[in-house]
Amino acid sequence: MKKAIVRYTEEHYHKLVSADNVLVSGGAKQALMVLLLAILDPKEEVIFPAPYWVSYPEMVKLAGGVPVVVTAEDGTFCPTVREITEAVGSYTKAIILNSPNNPSGTMYSRDFIAEMVEFCEKKSIYLIMDDIYNRLVFDGKSAPLCYDWLKTPLEQSKLVVINGVSKTYAMTGFRIGWAIANRELTEAMGNIQSQQTSGPSAPSQWAAVGALNGVQASVESLRLTLENNRNIMLDRLLAIPGVKVAKPEGTFYCFPDFGAYFKDSQKLANLLLQKVRVVAVPGKEFGFEGHLRLSYCGTIKDITEGLERMQWALDPNSANELYLGDRKLVRDWL
Ligand SMILES: Cc1ncc(COP(=O)(O)O)c(C=O)c1O
Incomplete structure (x- = not known):
């Protein structure tokens, strides 16, 4: 080794x-x-x-x-x-x-x-x-x-x-x-x-x-997948009014600022988890309030669906109801 x-x-x-x-x-x-x-x-x-x-x-x-x-x-x-x-x-x-x-x-x-x-x-x-x-x-x-x-x-x-x-x-x-x-x-x-x-x-x-x-092709393939995932996540995040995000130059995380919606990142993470089943880590844990850490190492489907749910939960312009499978959600928290 x-x-x-x-x-x-x-x-x-x-x-x-x-x-x-x-x-x-x-x-x-x-x-x-x-x-x-x-x-x-x-x-x-x-x-x-x-x-x-x-x-x-x-x-x-x-x-x-x-x-x-x-x-x-x-x-x-x-x-x-x-x-x-x-x-x-x-x-x-x-x-x-x-x-x-x-x-x-x-x-x-x-x-x-x-x-x-x-x-x-x-x-x-x-x-x-x-x-x-x-x-x-x-x-x-x-x-x-x-x-x-x-x-x-x-x-x-x-x-x-x-x-x-x-x-x-x-x-x-x-x-x-x-x-x-x-x-x-x-x-x-x-x-x-x-x-x-x-x-x-x-x-x-x-x-x-x-x-x-061993053969290193998997590293490049992982890197390319993550770069593409990052682009998709950035586009989706920027479509949510009020969200600010710096373009990540590496890793598989981004760290958008949701301060326009919630100052308390723990409260926001709890809301997203409980209401729309999206897991995000509160910025407070990284010494930066108002932000959430999101990971883009999942599938494109998970990333787009996760962000659709987030947008629905936060954006005041979104429809009042959302179906997760056969569960009907009503946006009553903002
Ligand atoms: C910045 C940083 N350092 C170190 C580690 C630890 O990695 P390992 O799985 O090798 O213990 C992590 C894992 O999340 C990390 O994000």
Whole structure:
């Protein structure tokens, strides 16, 4: 498994690492968790931009640290380098960047990544690049690769790359992810993991080796399907009056603003679930009220039907009644 990841890193990051730089874990989630356990002393801070993946604050707290969220003043999904670096203080141990981003689908720019790599190197702060979606990128673009700007040799560097097979190969249930870090840190993470779970299951490792070393056509086919699904979802969302949405550049999520209808995203998610059987994750959980995270990794039928139901539930111009199978719904909540 480690050999396959070394080869993958060379092919997709143009970076030569050794097997001693690789920790294979039960998903990227475990890699992140053991990383935080390895580096954090009590009360040390970890900075990440909002919107953020729901697990970051909880993982940081579980590891005894303090999450520090930075939100862009201009309301966009990516703070400026200045906004992030202003949050850095004497307790800052690490910065986590997830690009393309769950939940917004935003991909941080090359300049932004370059400056963050440079800044963390200069300040000797851990920079954790959660690259789990970095091959699911649209519109002919590709994700910036952090190693392109790393000047320090990996062994002296505090740059850690997280990746896995859950998204790129749609192998979430196999639970294989990894971290690439300097040897000393990799060993520390391995020591912690060995007391937690020993290591990831062998059958899952073989499956992941097959994915990384096998024919890669499925990745492109998945990427194209998601790009098409994204376009369909965007068109449908923009047809709902008052809904604002930034075009996702990657992942399989979008993060529209429903603030014109509901300020409380939890209430809106509950309403959609209970009334029209649409599942959405409230923006509040990602540190961004008024938004909902919608996934477009389902079928086109599910996406269009889901959005038709949402539009019916929200749009004041829609008909008063809707049939879901033989269930008649009457719009009596707005
Ligand atoms: C941003 C981000 N990082 C990490 C993970 C964890 O992935 P894995 O299934 O490899 O644990 C996810 C999964 O949702 C994610 O969205």
